[in-house]
Amino acid sequence: MMKNWLAAGALALSVGMTATASYAQTTTVPGEQVGLATGAPLPEGIYALNTFVYRINENTGPGSVDVGVNIPVLVWSTPLVPLGGRIELLVAPPTVFTFGKNGGPAGARDISINVGTFVGGIWAFDLGGNVGVSLLGGVYLNELNGDRGVLVSNAGTFLGAPVLPQLASNTYRAGIAISYTGDGYNLTANLTGNFYDSPASFGGPNIAGFGNTRGPFTISDSLNLDLTATKKFGKFEIGAIGYGTVNLDTSVGSLAAGNRGSFSLGGLIGYDFGPVTAQVYAATTVVTSVRRSETVEVWGRLIVPLYSPTPVAAAATPIMRKY
Template identity: 35%
Template sequence: MTARRVGLRLAAACGIGLGLAAGQASAASSAQPGQTVGLPAGAPLPIGLTFIDTSSFGSRDIRPRSTDSNVNLPSFIWATPWSIAEGRLQFVVLQPITASSTRGAAYQSGFGQTLLAAQVAWKLGRDLNVSYLLGAYLPSDTRIVIQNPVLHQRFAVTYNGGGWNLTANILYGTLLDTTSPSGTFYPDFLNLDLTATKKFGKWEVGPVAFGSTDLPTRNPTYRRQGQFAVGGLVGYNFGPVNLQAYVTRDVVQRNYGGLETRGWLRLIVPIVPIATEPAAEAPRPLVRRF
């Protein structure tokens, strides 16, 4: 297998839009496993525009030389003042940028698949929130990433009372075409991102975890890949800019060739609100005539 072919399959597993592989298998998670860890994905954002950039560097223990990758995920989320079924309508644009080195080979880099999506987030009461996202990863001409279009859905639930962020986010991808122009096979994928952090003043700390798996396929030669990783997160709110950092390590993997250690850094910047939250009407002063 050529280094170029390995690089392509590596990028697929890494998700470039966002997990990395070697050998015959080539996972197809356009949504990078672990990319929403630390975010209250089930809760609606304040009305306005928010910039979120999640960058990570990972190294997979493949002997004799490791496979390394950097994935950068700048995104804009517009939380609109509009509602659907009493849930806040939000729009998401994400443009992945990636670089990877397969088993010590020279780094290759490029743009990943652009994600365009709409999301509705509901406050259910008692600090419980849920959201549903529907969108698509667009086709890409970059050969080291997944090139095929992907229908993408996310289902998230968040409890955010008392400074807690308890979130489970399921990310599901359906490949509209399972074979790339170069002949690489991509299966559908399922990811799960988990967060259990607590705020102490401006600080935020807690454990995080994520898992990913290729879904069953009828391709008899394909070896399904999967992983589960755990770690810890530390965040600090500089007001209004929020910074998060976390480190994760695979505890189990299937057909990746080795366990991966990955460091993550996230910047959350709220931009000038496009609209303001509806304010409660101030009580009118009581006027008496004598």
């Protein structure tokens, strides 16, 4: 069961979104892949995974918000193994939520924002010795069904828009991961790149009374690094995690202007219930290039195998008799 649920995580490379350009405007949420052996091939079958993060921002000024991201993923690990690497296909429709931190007329209303549906695939190899390596490619279809997001006060006045200007462009995603899963360990490093057609604009006109919500916006390409070091003790799992992001264009005019990135450290605990595996992890910012962008993040995840091929029954051994 250990191998199965770790591999399920390997393919369920969930997708998500930061809620403000000032944090890190990468479309893929930093930290969404920790706790998963993302380098390991997934056994043939169909898997569901749901990851949710609640980000508590330390800024408590007027209009400030906490952020939640829900990332449901459906994964099909196909029977195709070209050159020894399994092909795995996945789809995910993330949603971002913002929650106003203050009441009264100056507080922000709660909103939800659709991130463009992610479609992609993974080519994962078992190198032997409990080591696996995977390559990921895909795209967030932001131009098809991504939202801009408009932040409004409880009194109905404009606070900010667009909340997610990076969704003006489809996000092209590439990644590479390596995992060691022997002796109950999950030692994984996962590097993810997000690339944009920049500058980019939302379709349609600006939203009346809300300034420039259409663009064009100069969007920085970004790199995320997710690190996991955990060990299983029976049905329990415990260990350390770390994750961060680097923006490649921090020039004036970029959505990431002056924000080189950040890095967070924390811990993870998981439990194998049999048909379902659950994980909870938390982390806090330890390095950031933006003053007062520190956050505490609490994550929850469920991994559910939905289908696996029925094993072929062994042929009955003929009964030999002497007459």
